[in-house]
Amino acid sequence: MKRHSPPGLALEDRMASPIPVSQPLSVPMRSELIQIGGAGPAGLAAAITLARAGRRVLVHELHGEVGHRFDGDFQGLENWSDGHDVLDWLRALGMTSEFNTLPLSRGYVFDAWGERYAVAGTKTLFYLVERGPGPGTLDTAMLQQARALGVEVRFNSRLDRLDGPGILAAGPKAPDAIAVGYHFETSLQDGFWAIFDDRLAPQGYAYLLIMAGRGTVKSCMFADFGQAHLYVQRTVAAFERLTGLVMVNPIANGGVGNFHIPARALTGMHPVVGEEAGFQDFLWGFGMRYAILSGVLAARSLLEGSSYEALWRRELEPAMGSSMVNRALFGLLGNRGYRWILRRNQSQHWDAHHVLRKLYQPWPVKQLLLPWARSRYTSRRRDESCDHVECTCVWCRRGEHRGAGAAGACGSRMNT
Numbered sequence: 545m546k547r548h549s550p551p552g553l554a555l556e557d558r559m560a561s562p563i564p565v566s567q568p569l570s571v572p573m574r575s576e577l578i579q580i581g582g583a584g585p586a587g588l589a590a591a592i593t594l595a596r597a598g599r600r601v602l603v604h605e606l607h608g609e610v611g612h613r614f615d616g617d618f619q620g621l622e623n624w625s626d627g628h629d630v631l632d633w634l635r636a637l638g639m640t641s642e643f644n645t646l647p648l649s650r651g652y653v654f655d656a657w658g659e660r661y662a663v664a665g666t667k668t669l670f671y672l673v674e675r676g677p678g679p680g681t682l683d684t685a686m687l688q689q690a691r692a693l694g695v696e697v698r699f700n701s702r703l704d705r706l707d708g709p710g711i712l713a714a715g716p717k718a719p720d721a722i723a724v725g726y727h728f729e730t731s732l733q734d735g736f737w738a739i740f741d742d743r744l745a746p747q748g749y750a751y752l753l754i755m756a757g758r759g760t761v762k763s764c765m766f767a768d769f770g771q772a773h774l775y776v777q778r779t780v781a782a783f784e785r786l787t788g789l790v791m792v793n794p795i796a797n798g799g800v801g802n803f804h805i806p807a808r809a810l811t812g813m814h815p816v817v818g819e820e821a822g823f824q825d826f827l828w829g830f831g832m833r834y835a836i837l838s839g840v841l842a843a844r845s846l847l848e849g850s851s852y853e854a855l856w857r858r859e860l861e862p863a864m865g866s867s868m869v870n871r872a873l874f875g876l877l878g879n880r881g882y883r884w885i886l887r888r889n890q891s892q893h894w895d896a897h898h899v900l901r902k903l904y905q906p907w908p909v910k911q912l913l914l915p916w917a918r919s920r921y922t923s924r925r926r927d928e929s930c931d932h933v934e935c936t937c938v939w940c941r942r943g944e945h946r947g948a949g950a951a952g953a954c955g956s957r958m959n960t
């Protein structure tokens with residue numbers, strides 16, 4: 545059977561094979577400035593790729609620092625969807641891996657009745673990384689790499705209109721999931737803990753991540769956001785009871801995720817990358833790899849004059865479709881279903897790395913289930929990227945052009 549590849553597997557090999565060029569982009573002249581809107585992982589990955597090829601790049605960042613919305617958050621760089629170690633994968637893409645990481649191959653998951661299950665892999669399940677503007681974070685490392693390559697990053701600069709070559713990387717535009725909780729200091733040991741209980745995190749999961757005396761506790765919910773405050777209270781109380789968590793100097797933190805397979809990931813002729821396009825892991829929100837890979841693909845499409853649409857559909861869409869099916873199946877489980885799976889994990893001594901790797905593969909059966917999954921999943925996203933050739937908007941809502949003077953700038957539709 546042909547094995548499909550999740551995002552980025554053997555990317556270098558596959559980039560060498562011919563790509564159907566349905567909408568070739570014009571290759572910017574070598575001296576032409578390429579502008580990028582957003583200094584998140586997606587925008588910085590694009591900037592680094594372009595600068596490595598000797599291009600002039602200007603990144604506009606709305607806030608005064610990188611990773612502003614994460615502010616010291618801990619996140620997992622997942623290591624199961626690919627046959628390779630994710631840090632090797634980053635280096636193969638030309639990205640830095642010089643940031644603080646904590647490899648985790650074992651943790652604990654609780655069911656809704658407080659039963660604890662060890663979840664262990666023979667390989668690292670994910671690397672815990674820090675996000676935000678501080679030292680040692682993923683965002684700071686990518687910023688430093690970009691600057692060392694000559695990229696200009698302009699802070700407190702909102703990109704409202706994009707004339708000339710460029711890439712749009714402005715982050716999520718609608719909340720399909722939210723993760724809310726606290727950052728804190730703690731004497732708990734390093735590690736990860738999760739709880740699958742819809743009374744704490746509807747259709748999602750509650751999690752606790754600790755690295756070097758600091759941590760984050762969150763309810764990651766996919767429904768009922770209006771009651772978020774209640775779910776956070778329950779999540780904190782549950783972790784205090786189950787793990788002995790004591791938060792010192794807690795600071796509230798949270799954010800949204802946008803999960804959406806776009807009709808097209810172009811606004812005018814400009815590639816849209818990362819969560820601005822909706823690229824995410826529908827199951828649990830491990831979006832960083834999608835952000836970085838889509839940034840690299842968009843940059844390569846500009847460098848080669850190849851079709852970004854063809855690239856992301858080949859490299860990202862199969863894995864997104866698979867994760868959308870995973871989400872639809874997960875939504876059927878409920879508390880008893882989560883417990884059933886956790887018990888099987890325990891009685892059969894699952895290798896969590898192996899099981900997750902299989903779960904994320906876009907097997908043919910997943911393709912068969914995709915129409916069903918699509919019918920069950922509705923993104924809160926109401927815009928589709930714009931197909932007006934000369935659109936300069938940073939993003940458009942259903943053909944309604946937002947941004948300075950954009951309406952006047954829009955010309956004819958693309959021929960596809």
Ligand SMILES: Cc1cc2nc3c(=O)[nH]c(=O)nc-3n(C[C@H](O)[C@H](O)[C@H](O)COP(=O)(O)OP(=O)(O)OC[C@H]3O[C@@H](n4cnc5c(N)ncnc54)[C@H](O)[C@@H]3O)c2cc1C
Nearest residue numbers: 582584585586606619620703714715799818819830831832
């Ligand atoms: C609480 C939380 C926990 C998460 N945990 C994980 C995890 O454990 N693992 C994982 O892989 N993923 C996780 N994610 C998802 C991951 O953070 C995102 O998928 C990833 O950051 C998306 O990168 P991006 O570059 O597309 O967008 P962002 O990181 O949002 O970056 C977009 C940037 O664009 C800037 N911007 C916006 N508008 C403009 C404009 N007009 N002009 C200029 N700049 C602009 C923003 O200020 C921002 O800096 C989590 C997300 C949240 C909210």
